[in-house]
Amino acid sequence: MLRVYNTLTRRYEVFESLTPGLVKMYVCGPTVYDYTHLGHARTYVAFDIIKRYLMLKGYDVIHVQNITDIDDKIINRAKEEGVSWRDITDKYLKDYMDALDKLNIKVHLHPRVTEHINDIIEFIKELIDRGYAYVAPSGSVYFDVDKYEDYGRLSGRLSRELWGQEEEFVKEKKNPYDFALWKAAKPGEPWWESPWGRGRPGWHIECSVMSSKYLGDQFDIHGGGQDLIFPHHENERAQSEARFGKRPWVRYWLHAGLFKVGGEKMSKSLGNIITLREAFKKWNPEVIRLWLATIHYRRPVEFSEDALRQAEKAYVRLIKSVETLKKLLRSSDPDYSLDGRDIELLKKILNIR
Secondary structure (H helix, E strand, C coil): CCEEEECCCCEEEECCCCECCEEEEEECCCECCCCCEHHHHHHHHHHHHHHHHHHHCCCEEEEEECEECCCHHHHHHHHHHCCCHHHHHHHHHHHHHHHHHHCCCCCCECCEHHHCHHHHHHHHHHHHHCCCEEECCCCCEEECHHHCCCCCCCCCCCCHHHCCCCCCCHHHCCCCCCEEEEEECCCCCCCECCCCCCEEECHHHHHHHHHHHHHCCCEEEEEEEHHHHHHHHHHHHHHHHHHHCCCCCEEEEEEECCEEECCEECCHHHCCCCEHHHHHHHCCHHHHHHHHHCCCCCCCEECCHHHHHHHHHHHHHHHHHHHHHHHHHHHCCCCCCCCHHHHHHHHHHHCCC
16 A cells, blocks of 8 residues: 655545556656756656656556746846847756756656647636636736635645735735736747737746646646745645636645755755756766665755765665676576566666666
8 A cells, every 4th residue: 555645635645546557747847047956856856766666566657747948037047148038948958858868767748838828828718717817907917816715725824924925016916925827028028929918927827737738637646846835836726726626636745855955955045056967077877866766755855975975885786786686697597587577677676777
């Protein structure tokens, strides 16, 4: 019996997929405006391992991990570097895909926001029609949080005082904590045509649209880092349950622990970012993966060169053990031997190519 900790209910629950034998899993991917770092790897490796474990338990798994390729951060980085926003996304998307390949992370679908603008517009129109969203004078569209009575349960922030506010266009909102579904275009920014005028999607709506497009209006697992619980996942849940009228929209919310350096959460504001391109110069990517795999996915990870050295030794021992096993099987005529399928299964368990 498999049990998982569900962030929504704050308890361990027996895992049962909505469709017997099939698990539909969505994991929040990167906003491609900078190099992929060890904090990203912590989450991506964790959910790749969860997926592989589910497969070993006999499930078929569909793993969708989005790419946010239009966002304030991307636009700001393009202005800083004096290039187009597409140049930024192309550069850092390549870095992200290279990192996944080196870490041996396999994702089935990588939907991009800019390829789903029409789907996003249709989703927003439905929320407006259902009375959960409204159009502001600027042409921006906001989700009316007060219309969704279960807001805050995922994050445990049940009081309006804890919901904060989106700073942009506060005056045109009904409530300061209402969040943007569609942002009216600003001069010099990329835009798409919509029923409300030129603009672009808000951040939270993207994941609701892309997850439901490929996994349906209910699915099994939604994953990401703990830093995404509020407001991102809280907002995703609100707008999706408002749109589809199904509760729970996601059966199990799983969140990976934070990545820390020197006791502090890794962040650009603290200047303690360790990019994977830097880490790969010193450590074998499979050693990094093994190190991350030794820490329970919900626990915080503290960066430690000593821990990486220990993981490197363990990795070498695993490689030697497998090679020794292969030699013994080739040099002897045992009553029982592993066939090719068994060898491949062993390699998958140990994550050896």
